[in-house]
Amino acid sequence: MIRIHVLEGAALVWSAEDAREIRERFRLVGTLVGALARKPRQNARLGLPLQLLPEEARLLAELGAAVLVRGTETQPPAEGEEPTQAAEVEAYQRELEESYQEQQRLAGAERGALLAQLAERIAQGRARRREQRGETPDTVEDSGLLDSPFVLPRSSMMVQLPTARQRPGRVEQVDWTSPSPDWPHAGRPAHEARYRVFRELWGRGYYLSGGSKFGGDFLVYPGDPLRFHAHYIALCCPPGAPLPLRALVAAARLGTGVKKTLLLCSPGTGGALAFTSLQWSGLQ
Amino acid sequence: ARWLGMHPYLTEMMSLDVADSTQVYAAFLVYLDLLEGKNWHHVTCVGLAELQLVCLRGREREAENLQVVVPTPVHMSFTHQRLREIMQKACIPQDETDSPLSVILAIVESDSTVVYYKLTDGFIMPDPPDDTEDMDNKQWRKKRRKLLR
Numbered sequence: 339m340i341r342i343h344v345l346e347g348a349a350l351v352w353s354a355e356d357a358r359e360i361r362e363r364f365r366l367v368g369t370l371v372g373a374l375a376r377k378p379r380q381n382a383r384l385g386l387p388l389q390l391l392p393e394e395a396r397l398l399a400e401l402g403a404a405v406l407v408r409g410t411e412t413q414p415p416a417e418g419e420e421p422t423q424a425a426e427v428e429a430y431q432r433e434l435e436e437s438y439q440e441q442q443r444l445a446g447a448e449r450g451a452l453l454a455q456l457a458e459r460i461a462q463g464r465a466r467r468r469e470q471r472g473e474t475p476d477t478v479e480d481s482g483l484l485d486s487p488f489v490l491p492r493s494s495m496m497v498q499l500p501t502a503r504q505r506p507g508r509v510e511q512v513d514w515t516s517p518s519p520d521w522p523h524a525g526r527p528a529h530e531a532r533y534r535v536f537r538e539l540w541g542r543g544y545y546l547s548g549g550s551k552f553g554g555d556f557l558v559y560p561g562d563p564l565r566f567h568a569h570y571i572a573l574c575c576p577p578g579a580p581l582p583l584r585a586l587v588a589a590a591r592l593g594t595g596v597k598k599t600l601l602l603c604s605p606g607t608g609g610a611l612a613f614t615s616l617q618w619s620g621l622q
Numbered sequence: 623a624r625w626l627g628m629h630p631y632l633t634e635m636m637s638l639d640v641a642d643s644t645q646v647y648a649a650f651l652v653y654l655d656l657l658e659g660k661n662w663h664h665v666t667c668v669g670l671a672e673l674q675l676v677c678l679r680g681r682e683r684e685a686e687n688l689q690v691v692v693p694t695p696v697h698m699s700f701t702h703q704r705l706r707e708i709m710q711k712a713c714i715p716q717d718e719t720d721s722p723l724s725v726i727l728a729i730v731e732s733d734s735t736v737v738y739y740k741l742t743d744g745f746i747m748p749d750p751p752d753d754t755e756d757m758d759n760k761q762w763r764k765k766r767r768k769l770l771r
Contacts, residue, residue: 570745570748575701577703579702580701582699583696583698583729590739593748597748599747601745602702604703606706612706612743613743613744614702614705614709614741614743615741615742615745615746617742619726619739
């Protein structure tokens with residue numbers, strides 16, 4: 339069961355396996371919004387958590403593939419919890435020490451192998467230097483190089499930073515059908531309208547993502563966004579809402595400029611959805 | 623301009639008595655633009671009483687299909703519902719029944735500029751992006767634009 343953590347209306351997935359399943363099995367893309375542990379000070383490539391649109395989270399919940407949860411650890415650990423923490427700290431230090439010893443052993447072995455490989459060249463270099471200095475070559479000294487004890491400096495040690503929590507935090511399930519502080523979308527007319535359109539487009543096999551970069555509600559792709567450009571900018575129009583013509587022209591012109599069709603979407607008659615494509619006419 | 627108000631075609635459109643004067647005037651400006659500005663082969667006006675609009679029908683070139691143009695002053699507001707109603711009622715059923723309902727919305731600004739946008743029922747894929755190599759070839763780009771129309 340996929341766990342979606344909700345926080346003030348945002349839906350976050352912290353597990354890499356869940357994020358992968360969401361994309362591969364459910365054709366939902368989301369956006370990575372976290373800093374990458376190895377490359378923190380840039381935002382060209384981001385990491386977990388994966389943030390889902392409210393519509394994406396709801397779809398997964400509706401399909402029964404995910405549960406919405408919220409964290410409940412708002413208090414610092416109680417009195418009785420201190421001993422377990424101390425035990426965990428001790429275990430962690432022990433693990434670190436074991437890792438260090440292992441790394442030292444491996445580094446030492448690697449160094450030894452490298453020196454053995456280069457032994458001949460090192461000997462030649464030393465002999466040449468002795469000749470230059472006018473000393474007699476001494477072969478006994480050459481082998482001393484391999485006996486010097488190797489110590490891996492603590493500062494060179496590699497340390498693993500876990501990108502998943504070591505032990506699961508306390509969470510409680512959130513009912514996605516009724517509004518709450520962490521999941522306020524349920525029942526809101528704007529959300530319900532957007533969700534209807536989202537579900538319909540997803541049901542037709544498209545990949546969808548947020549459309550705010552292009553002034554729309556969703557971007558509609560014929561395949562995975564990593565492989566395709568979006569074909570449509572979807573705009574959800576409530577049936578009775580007036581569309582100012584200037585706004586329509588602006589949206590349509592933007593669409594033409596970025597080679598996408600503007601798609602007006604609204605609930606039609608009899609529960610079906612109506613879609614209208616808007617394109618520049620091309621009249622010169 | 624007074625002479626414009628006496629143009630016989632404008633009087634003809636007014637006499638249809640289906641829409642208010644701003645919409646009729648917009649329709650007249652689009653009529654002139656299509657015939658004189660865009661050199662359309664043939665343009666006539668049609669009054670749609672149900673929709674309270676004067677629409678235009680015409681052909682870009684002699685051999686092409688009849689298209690429906692819906693003129694509107696920029697301040698008029700539409701709901702998506704109304705746009706679809708217009709598409710259903712103004713459209714000409716084409717011979718090939720699988721071609722979707724489509725109209726051209728002609729939006730007229732207060733300074734008489736007209737912008738034309740095509741509305742079609744359903745999902746119409748955008749033109750594919752041009753291959754970077756072909757961008758250098760002017761002839762190819764011209765041909766391609768004609769082909770994709």
